[in-house]
Amino acid sequence: MKTETTIQGLAASLNPARAARKIIGFVPTMGNLHEGHLSLVREARQLCDVVVVSIFVNPIQFGPNEDFDNYPRTLEQDSQLLAEAGCDIVFAPSVEQMYGKSPRLTNISVSEITEDLCGLQRPGHFDGVAVVVTKLFNIVQPNYAFFGQKDYQQLAVIRQFVRDLNIPLEVIGVPIVRAEDGLALSSRNGYLSEQERKTAPVIYQSLKNAEQALQQGEKLSEVLANIKAALTQAGFVVDYVEARTPELQKIDEFNQEIVLFVAAKLGSTRLIDNMQIKPTA
Amino acid sequence: MKTETTIQGLAASLNPARAARKIIGFVPTMGNLHEGHLSLVREARQLCDVVVVSIFVNPIQFGPNEDFDNYPRTLEQDSQLLAEAGCDIVFAPSVEQMYGKSPRLTNISVSEITEDLCGLQRPGHFDGVAVVVTKLFNIVQPNYAFFGQKDYQQLAVIRQFVRDLNIPLEVIGVPIVRAEDGLALSSRNGYLSEQERKTAPVIYQSLKNAEQALQQGEKLSEVLANIKAALTQAGFVVDYVEARTPELQKIDEFNQEIVLFVAAKLGSTRLIDNMQIKPTA
Structure with missing residues (x-):
């Protein structure tokens, strides 16, 4: 496995694969990797000839009161996990490598589907995601790009701008990986105290209970x-609990496939989760 | 020369060239071609193995009171000119082919350098340009893209978002082509009455006079x-007359290379022109 820290270095590393028309798979990450990320890498390994994983903590998707400075950076450990999972090239650029020295004047925004759920509490977040992901797509030029369904809204936003801008690649969504007790894997889980970590699976349990209740005919509201x-009873401060269509349209009744979304804070840690639920046949 | 009207058809036409790693040159146009456009095509022909020209009157870069519906569409004549100039593939998609049936939610905006000059009178215009040019870049995936310096601000905006988004191609600016009397060629010149057409070269003459005056030490203001x-004396309604650095920064004195910008209406036709002026050595 190679590690590249510059755009030019990555281009040189990828050039032989591109010349040979190999299928390039790309997994963008912010590092601090867990089994969720590794499942994306394994999926890419299955489908592609060359697997590129980027590790870049993107400053412009963090709000002023968010955890950019303290976001865990664990490149050495990440590299070892990626090598084991079958990654060919790690792209780990600096902020200056990605954003240069002269000011960036270009923004990409996606309307409507970014305006609520996590967008409401995190203004500008999805613009920052759209810009960095577009930049990475243009740098790597993959055939396939892999994203986790845990960040479901992010995945929907990426699918939207890829379609709207005719970006020549296919976006693949990969199912959530959970701990044995059901907690969706997330880098932010590392912020939880021991006690909070024991409480955190209540999110998953409440989603599973909701699934059962819906399939037994209980009203969505x-x-x-x-x-x-x-x-709330378990000690969370709830940000939102919402039901949407898979395309993020609002929905009042459980009469088609829906996605339930949860965002809630436990202490100072904001956790999100979601679950796709189909009507029983 | 081939004509393709669908994205899929164009991809099929370009695939052999891409597989053979040929150099692809791209000239985006809105059709109604004149010598200015053809100079772009000839430049592309010089530099590239395959020359693609798009003809697409892009609705989203026209304001509500602009001339989208009446913009001249002359595909047959354009095709003949392009064949003679050495174009290999004309891409002439419908609006639906470019924008699909479901609503576009994604916007690309460039700040600062779009906020005055033509941006002031044409809100949203450069967003529309940025979106369609990005889409076309992703569809054609050229190595080089050619734009006229007549739309200098547009060229600067395109250079900016190409750099900011790491779009993997090189933008080439091509000098203004003028009629014998100095009028910069433009599709909109066709809107001028015979009398207006005789007046129009005053723009160029006033820019040439300005160049001489500046080089003789007259104050920029x-x-x-x-x-x-x-x-004004010739009958124009002036929109703006401005001096900028080549990067569009404001400037008060002629102590480096500058660009003079003019936008003015003659009857109902809005004409623009510009001239790069260097201090004499």
């Missing part, structure tokens, strides 16, 4: 209220 | 005022 109540 | 006066 009641099910959402029950998730909120369960989280 | 006076030179700009003289251009305005000459245009």
Whole structure:
């Protein structure tokens, strides 16, 4: 496995593969890798000839009160995990390598589907994601790009701008990886105290209960209220509990496939999760 | 020369060239071609193995009171000119082919350098240009893209977002082509009455006079005022007369290379022109 820290170095590393028309798979990450990321890498390994993983903590997707400075940077450990998972090239650029010295004047924004859920609490976040992901797509020029379904709204935003801008690649969404107790894997789980870590799986449990209740015919509005109540009782400060179509349109009734979304704070750590739920046949 | 009207058809036409790693040159146009466009095609022909020209009147770069519906569409004549100039593939998609049926939610905006000159009178215009040019770049995936210096601000905007987004191609600016009397060639010249057409070269003459005056040491502010006066006297309604650095930064004195910009209406036709002026050695 090679590690490249410059755009030019990466281009040189990828050039033989490109010349040979090999299939290039790309997994963008912010590092601090866990089994969720590694499942993306393994999926890419299955589908592609060459697997590129980027590790870049993107400053412009963090809000002023968010954890950019303290976001965990664990390149050595990440590299070892990536080598084992079958990554061919790690791209780990500096902020200056990605954004240069002269000011960036260009922004990419996606309307409507960024305006609520996580977008409401994180203004500018999805613009920052759209810009960095577009830049990385243009640098790597992959055939396939892999994203986790845990950040479901992010995945929807990326699918949207890829389609709207005719970016020549296919976006693949990969299912959430969970701990044995159901907690969705996330770099931010590392911020939880021991006690909080024991409470955190209540999110998953409340989503599973909701699934069962919905499939037994309970009203969607009641099910959402029950998730909120369960989280609040467990000590979470709920940001939102929402039901949407898979394309993120609002929905009042459970009469088609839906996605339930949860964002809630435990202490100072904001956790998100989601679950796709189909009506029973 | 081939004509393709679908993205899929163009991809199929370009695939052999791409597989053979040929150099692809791209000239985006809105059709109604004149010698200015053809000079771009000839430049591309010199530099590239395969020359693609798009003809697409892009609705989203026209304001509500602009001339989208009446913009001249002359595909047959354009195709003949392109064949003679050495174009290999004409890409002439429909609006639906470019924008699809479901609503576009993604926007690309460039700040600062779009906020005055033509941006002031044409809000949203450069967003529309940025979106369609990005889409076309992703569809054609050229090595080189050619734009006229007549739309100098547009060229600067395109250079900016190509750099900011790491779009993997080189932008080439090609000098303005002028009629014998100095009028910069433009599709909009066709809107001029016979009398207006005789007046129109005053723009070029006033820019040439300004160049001479500056090089003889006249103050920049006076030179700009003289251009305005000459245009107004000739019957133009002046939109702006401005001096900028080549990177579009404001400038008060002629102590480095500058660009003079003019936008003015003659009857209902808005004409623009510009001239790069260097201090004499």
